[in-house]
Amino acid sequence: MSEMDNSVRRGDNVLLYLTRKKKWLVRADADKRVHTHLGYVDLSSIIGKEYGSSIMTSVGERLWILKPTIVDLILKAERRTQIVYPKDLGMIVSMTGISSGSIVVEAGTGSGALTTFLANLVKPDGHVFSYEIRPEFIEIAKRNIERAGLRDYVTIKQADAKKGFDEKNVDVVIIDVGDPWTLVGVAWEALKGGGMIAGISPTMNQVEKLVVELRNTGFVWIESLELLLRGLEARPNMTRPSMGMIGHTAYLTFARKVLKDR
Numbered sequence: 001m002s003e004m005d006n007s008v009r010r011g012d013n014v015l016l017y018l019t020r021k022k023k024w025l026v027r028a029d030a031d032k033r034v035h036t037h038l039g040y041v042d043l044s045s046i047i048g049k050e051y052g053s054s055i056m057t058s059v060g061e062r063l064w065i066l067k068p069t070i071v072d073l074i075l076k077a078e079r080r081t082q083i084v085y086p087k088d089l090g091m092i093v094s095m096t097g098i099s100s101g102s103i104v105v106e107a108g109t110g111s112g113a114l115t116t117f118l119a120n121l122v123k124p125d126g127h128v129f130s131y132e133i134r135p136e137f138i139e140i141a142k143r144n145i146e147r148a149g150l151r152d153y154v155t156i157k158q159a160d161a162k163k164g165f166d167e168k169n170v171d172v173v174i175i176d177v178g179d180p181w182t183l184v185g186v187a188w189e190a191l192k193g194g195g196m197i198a199g200i201s202p203t204m205n206q207v208e209k210l211v212v213e214l215r216n217t218g219f220v221w222i223e224s225l226e227l228l229l230r231g232l233e234a235r236p237n238m239t240r241p242s243m244g245m246i247g248h249t250a251y252l253t254f255a256r257k258v259l260k261d262r
C-alpha cells in the first residue's frame, strides 16, 4: 500500500460520523460489529474504503468514514481525571514552542490527554516524560496513549514529582497538579537555561502562589492568561454566537528559566 493511500486499513482508528454530537470512534477490526441506536455496522465492511466515503448502517442510515484527529482521540478517550481541553492544548503549544524533537517533562499524567497531544507533536525524535503518583491513573493513561499509537514517545513514571525529575536539560516542563508552586524548584532543576515552564490551574489562588514561587526561583517573562472560546451558529442570514459557552477550564501560566548569577 502506498504512502498516499487514503483508505481504511485494518487496525486504524476510524470515526463514523453522523452529526457533530453523534459520532463513533471505532477500530477497523475485521470481526467486530459496532451497534448504534441507528442500526449496526460490520467493521470488516469499512476496511479498504476511502476516507471521506460513507457506509450504511443496517437500517439504512448513512455514516461518514473520517480519520480522527489527535483531539478526536483525546475527547473520546477514557478519563477519570479532569483533562486539558483543546483550546488550552493549542495555547500551551503556541506559548512553549513544543514541536517535533522537543523533550518535555509533565506532572501529573492524569488520564493522559495532554500527554497524548504532546507525544503526537514531539514524535519521532522527541519524548514526553510524565510523572503520576497514582497507579490507577497510569493504567488509564497508558491505554489511551497506546490506542493513539504513541507508546514509543512517552515514558510514564510512577513517582511524586516533588521528589524531583530524573531528566535534565529539558525544553519544557508542564505542571498540572493541584499545588503547582511545590514543583517550581524541581522544574527549574530539570529545565535548560531559557527553557519554558507551563502551569495549568483551575483556580486563581493556585495561580497567585505559582507566580510568587516562579519569581523567587529564577524565572522571568511570567504570564498568566485565560482563554474564552465562543462558537458561532453559522447559517445564511442568521449567524450568531452560540447560546452555550464553556464558562471555565483553566488558567494558564508561562515563564522562562534564567540562570542564577554564580
Ligand SMILES: C[S@@+](CC[C@H](N)C(=O)[O-])C[C@H]1O[C@@H](n2cnc3c(N)ncnc32)[C@H](O)[C@@H]1O
Pocket: 081, 082, 083, 084, 107, 108, 109, 110, 111, 112, 113, 114, 115, 131, 132, 133, 134, 137, 159, 160, 161, 162, 176, 177, 178
Ligand atoms: C488534573 S490531573 C492531570 C490531567 C492531565 N493533564 C490530562 O490532561 O489528562 C492531575 C494529576 O496529577 C496527579 N498528581 C498530583 N500531585 C502529584 C505529584 N506531586 N506528583 C505526581 N503526580 C501528581 C494526580 O494524581 C492527577 O492524576
